Amino acid sequence: MRTFDSHRLRQTVLRMSKAGSTVHVACAFSLIEMLAVLYRKHLNAPGTGPDDPNRNYLVLSKGHGVMAQYACMHELGWLTDDDIDRYFADGTKLKGLSDAHVPGLEVTSGSLGHGLSVGVGLALAAKRKGTNQKVFAIVGDGEANEGAIWEALLFASHFHLSNLITIIDANGFQAMGTTHEVMDLGHIADKLKAFGLETREVDGHNEAALDRVLTELIHLPGDKPRGLVAHTVKGKGVSFMAGDNRWHYTRLSDETYKAAMAELAGCGGEVHA
Amino acid sequence: MRNAFAAALVKAARSDPRVVLLTGDHGYALFDEMRRVCPGQYINAGVAEQNMVGVAAGLAKGGFRPVVYGLSAFVPVRVLEQIKLDVCYESLPVIFMGDGAGVVYSSLGTSHQSTEDVAALRGVPCMSILSPADASEMTAVMDLAFSSARPVYVRMGKADLGVVHENIPDLQWGRMIPVQKGAGPLVWLATGSMMQTALAAARDWPGSAVWSVPCIKPLDAEHVAAVCGRHEAVVVLEEHSVYGGLGSAVAECTSTHGPTWICRVGVQDRFSRYCGSYDYLMREHKLDVESVKAQVRDFLIMRQVRQSVRPLAA
Known part of the structure; x- marks a missing residue:
């Protein structure tokens, strides 16, 4: 197993994006550290596969960030170099949005506001079976426009799903602009608290802080569902992508690919020819 | 029910x-x-x-x-x-x-x-x-x-319209259930609340066969076409739009496995206009027994006219 180094994870995302000429690079980049910490410590027991019946569930409700999850699955050996470098080739299995037919992806999302409810159901199932499984559900701040997200949070509180940890990827952007411009969420942490979640906020790119707060939330006593607002930067990790919403849609050219890979290599990532 | x-x-x-x-x-x-x-x-x-x-x-x-x-x-x-x-x-x-x-x-x-x-x-x-x-x-x-x-x-659907089967029927995926045997020119296929209406209306056409269709999908196309093929024309009844429901499904099955004449009785691509009792609204949508009989009579006349103008046989 590899170390989920954030620079290498971003390079894997770039490889996929270049191979498939895909969009949504920036949507994946805001999730990298969050997923690295989760996969390193809080999801599968070492050596277990994606279908391990005792696994903790990672529900990517924000399906647009799926390349970040593929990069982690590549680190685990669940995906091969061929899967990465032939992304979007005819007849391949990895799609541009989360798809539950892929082992390791728990939900089919991309149409937003679905995954959190399925995660609520998984958490309820675990409670009823008396297992100790946790559900980590990652929701985009743009996705929080969807009414179903708030239905799910109401339900999670009412049924005391303390094994559900809802993580908001608060990168401040959605497809057409900032969340402030498009549909102002106000103070998202206050909203989660108002819905009955035991809520924390964290710098979503500080791995030590993420690990600390996730560990705290997991072990916190009480029957409230848990919420974590991860303040992130859309496009984090590559200087010319960070905070620039055009990288929700822009495809990599040869030049931007090389520049981004080199910048990550200079920060400790791998040097690619 | x-x-x-x-x-x-x-x-x-x-x-x-x-x-x-x-x-x-x-x-x-x-x-x-x-x-x-x-x-x-x-x-x-x-x-x-x-x-x-x-x-x-x-x-x-x-x-x-x-x-x-x-x-x-x-x-x-x-x-x-x-x-x-x-x-x-x-x-x-x-x-x-x-x-x-x-x-x-x-x-x-x-x-x-x-x-x-x-x-x-x-x-x-x-x-x-x-x-x-x-x-x-x-x-x-x-x-x-x-x-x-x-x-x-x-x-x-409407749950208190009476008994169709004296015993619990043998239900299999894709198959229809015979309710009334008959070798006459008409076969009636009804689902849900329209079953009793089908039985009542069919009395005007002696020898009618009547089937209940509790399994709308999957539907065994060859079975449906075989049943329909024993009669000259088919009446399908449902408390649902004539678009996309049982009538459409039967038309899809038969069009491939045995084209026939089908009178699709259902809601005619419109919303209910008025308020009232269930029986009133069923009349408004022409889904009561008398309206169904009238529709079937019109359909049979239309079929006769079309067949005489353009006979299928060479």
Whole structure:
């Protein structure tokens, strides 16, 4: 197993994006550290596969960030170099949005506001079976426009799903602009608290802080569902992508690919020819 | 019929702790026995149908056998995307109960009436659609639904129209059930609430065969075409739009395996205009016995005219 180094994870995302000429690079980049910490410590027991019946569930409700999850699955050996470098080739299995037919992806999302409810159901199932499984559900701040997200949070509180940890990827952007411009969420942490979640906020790119707060939330006593607002930067990790919403849609050219890979290599990532 | 559903649910829940009922704050009194006998397997998910279906999907993924109950105007129509993505794409064993299908809520208006639910679901892969006509069929339908490891929609329409079968019929996926034998020129295929209307109207055409169609999807196309092929023309009756429901399905089957003349009796691509009793609205939509007879007579005249102008034989 590899170390989920954030620079290498971003390079894997770039490889996929270049191979498939895909969009949504920036949507994946805001999730990298969050997923690295989760996969390193809080999801599968070492050596277990994606279908391990005792696994903790990672529900990517924000399906647009799926390349970040593929990069982690590549680190685990669940995906091969061929899967990465032939992304979007005819007849391949990895799609541009989360798809539950892929082992390791728990939900089919991309149409937003679905995954959190399925995660609520998984958490309820675990409670009823008396297992100790946790559900980590990652929701985009743009996705929080969807009414179903708030239905799910109401339900999670009412049924005391303390094994559900809802993580908001608060990168401040959605497809057409900032969340402030498009549909102002106000103070998202206050909203989660108002819905009955035991809520924390964290710098979503500080791995030590993420690990600390996730560990705290997991072990916190009480029957409230848990919420974590991860303040992130859309496009984090590559200087010319960070905070620039055009990288929700822009495809990599040869030049931007090389520049981004080199910048990550200079920060400790791998040097690619 | 609703009591047969409630009894089947309680029986399944008692014998299998994985069975859980989710309701969107509907079903007053219907679940009294369920709540008394298996209180831990009853979940009121509140007035939040989208989340309810997602939760059902998560429960099914976690090994449970959810039954999702709602009015058919909301389950499946309001939550069609959740059914498609969260449940059907993974072919999860979730049973959806759509109560009050058709124009049962005659006085409440369009929001509670549902004449497009079958059409909406027929195109969703992995979903089966069952539509019982009486309490015995409901018992058979629930047995079939609980025996399935895939998504099933049970359409529950007007529930107190009387007995069709003296015993619980032998129900198999894709097959119709014979109700009245006959070798006359007409065969009548009816589903759900239109079964009694079919039997009553068919009396004007002696020798009519009448079949009940509790399984709308899957439908065994060769079986349907073979049954239709024994007669000169077919009448299909449903309390649903003539677009996308049983009539369409029968036309699809026969057009490939044995083209024939089909009179599709149903709601004519429009909303209910007025308020009133169930019987009143059924008359408004020309789904009462006298209106059905008139439609069939007109259809047979039209068929005769067309055949004499353009004979099929060379």
